[in-house]
Amino acid sequence: MNELPAEPLSRRDRQRADTVREIKETARTVLVEQGVDGLALRAVARQMGMTAPALYRYFDSREDLVEHVVADLYDELTDVLEAVRDAADPPSPGYQLLLVARAFRRWATTHHAEFGLLFGSAAERVIEPGKLHGDGERPPQVAGRRFGGVFAELVGRIYLEQGFPVPDEDDLDPALRDQLQAWCAKLPVALPLGVMSVFLSCWIRLYGMVCMEVFGHLRFALDDAEPMFEAELRALGVVLDVAGEYRPPAT
Amino acid sequence: MNELPAEPLSRRDRQRADTVREIKETARTVLVEQGVDGLALRAVARQMGMTAPALYRYFDSREDLVEHVVADLYDELTDVLEAVRDAADPPSPGYQLLLVARAFRRWATTHHAEFGLLFGSAAERVIEPGKLHGDGERPPQVAGRRFGGVFAELVGRIYLEQGFPVPDEDDLDPALRDQLQAWCAKLPVALPLGVMSVFLSCWIRLYGMVCMEVFGHLRFALDDAEPMFEAELRALGVVLDVAGEYRPPAT
DNA sequence: ACCGTTCGCTAACACCGTTCACTGCTGACC
DNA sequence: GGTCAGCAGTGAACGGTGTTAGCGAACGGT
Structure with missing residues (x-):
């Protein structure tokens, strides 16, 4: 950089x-x-x-070392996702999102320990801003932001290039709308707040699914979560109006 | 017991x-x-x-003590959820599920440390079955099963009493279908596999949302996740065809 | 009253994060 | 080229952790 x-x-x-x-x-x-x-x-x-x-x-401390490792891992993961995105053929945002989501799960399942460090509950304090450390952003936060940005940007592009149904701004709970507004203001491009809410909802499903699988919270029902993950990907494709771009995984 | x-x-x-x-x-x-x-x-x-x-x-060890504490907490949480469910008026499963989901989030946010122990990544080994401990189920697992059962039972009742659209069994990925079949066989009542898949999808959204909020993985966008949670509840209501039973929270 | 079980203690081991005082080495400056 | 500051690395030490071993006291059943 x-x-x-x-x-x-x-x-x-x-x-x-x-x-x-x-x-x-x-x-x-x-x-x-x-x-x-x-x-x-x-x-x-x-x-x-x-x-x-x-x-x-x-x-400075073990904590400090861990933070730097976390930042590096975030960067590495993001690099993988960006590479997958840029190699997608066709390079349509819907297909790219599909591949990126799959790559995310793949990285998570093949890098169990690293994923635990990044997204486990132990990461709570690492992700947490501020502390007594001044309120300047620390490495893990900027790296985490870059990571999330890959998904956010793709969803944004899907919306701008092809569009998908989003709730009307007036139908959003005002309390939610204000928060989305504040969040939106920090992003490089302004999007309708309904898009932000749809993105968040999709993000919760994707991220929640991967975390639950990796941390074993799905094992009560499934011992191989991949088919369920693919089903969720198809469902997300419907939500984002890119169902037609779904392709089954290569393997 | x-x-x-x-x-x-x-x-x-x-x-x-x-x-x-x-x-x-x-x-x-x-x-x-x-x-x-x-x-x-x-x-x-x-x-x-x-x-x-x-x-x-x-x-036997610290681990053993933690496991017993986890089991007790699961039981306590489940008691709370069951109490909320049984006090619901009207006692329709859709409304009960709404209240139970809200109670779950409420317990999670008001019992941060306990929730971290139950659902954080540190719980991975606690939840994990087997070990060298024989393959008999240990306390946390049976308690966890009871906890999940509250939600599963409500969704099952919604389906049996009122019904909601589910994917056809033949539309499910065979790999997923087999796993759902195996899981279903362990449940007290047999349900169509499509219902199981819908339940899992809903569970991922609900559980994922609460975990992300409590563990701070949503703070990049929201500082109060309640409105988003309510929006997700409404969305889940639509999926389960009980949208009409939604009521805003009491507060 | 006896005897075996149970209970709680102290001491110790191995490990952890962290601080401190001390040694070499190395680069820079006169 | 010699001197000196600063840096990297060391071992010792402090207080903390989980865990084991051995001892003594108290208790319950006979």
Whole structure:
């Protein structure tokens, strides 16, 4: 991203940046091998032949390290989603959304530990803004925003390019309308508030479904959630008026 | 529940049962005061004037204690939902479902720590069946089943008493159909598989919405999720063909 | 009154996050 | 080229965690 002051990196600084990167990568392998609970500073340090206090030269605390890992994972996930989106053929937003949603679920199910760190209840405090940390946005939040933006942008494009039925603004609960208005104001493009409400509803279904599957809250009924997920994707296609673009998964 | 061998409780056994109850209650107050992470054995013991190892006379491990607390919380939540359901006037299943769903969200938002323990990602292993523990069902699972049963039963009654549009069995993905079939076989009453799929879809929306709100995954757009929740309730009412029974919340 | 079970304690182990004081090394400046 | 500041990394230590082992006291049934 921001690499404008490209050269004035002293040799020391480069080495330091490398170490930071190595720490985060090691943290991630520990996360994968040992699970969210096993992500201990000492474990990370051990795995890279260091001692735990040394990590404090690079991160303020375990929490700080975790936040940076979270941000990196968000970015990685978003990169995957964007790549899938940009490789979609045809590149219509409806089909792109289908593929992106599927890629999201795929990433979640194949990266169980990472997904738990990003979207589990332990992430609550990581996502939470503010704290005593000043109210400047921290890495996980901007990365999380970018992630959500992929979906929001696609739904927005579907609406603008093809349209789908949305509730009239006057039919929305005023309390909801005001919040949607405030949220909309923070977005790059203004959309009718009804579109925002439809997007939120779809987002809840998609996100809720994936979280429930990964965290085992669907196992009381299903042991393989993929068919149900595909059924939900078709239902979302109907809601967004792109049902005709549905294609069964490749495999 | 099962109090058939009512009397042969020796004095010692009664005292022991009392202690078990006191431990679980103390664990719950610690949970509320300190949060999920603060739920430490030593903290529980300290608060009731004991030492941590003493708790091992009553529970095999911290995990074991947590599981029992989870089961109790499930039962308590289910009691609340059943009470709300039984007090509904009129007692039509559609209206009852509306009130029960609202009560669920209310309990979740007013019992943040407890909800996190029950439905957060930390509950993953608690919910998970089997382990090396034999494959007998453990307390959290039976309690969780009872909890889900409240919703399932209401949706079933709505279908049987009034009906709502469901997909034809032949339109379901065979892979999904088989799983729904297997699940259905475990339920007390047999329902068309299309009903099961509609129920699952509704459950995902309801459950997903509440989890996302409580765990802060909706705060990027909303700071008070209630209006959106009500909108979702109305949408679910349409799906289940009981939209006419919607009433705005009492407040 | 005895004896076995139960209960709670202390001590200890291994692990965690975090702080502190101390060592080398390295880069920069005169 | 020599000196000196600053940085990376160390081991020790503090207070916390879950858990195990062994001991003593109290209790219940005979």
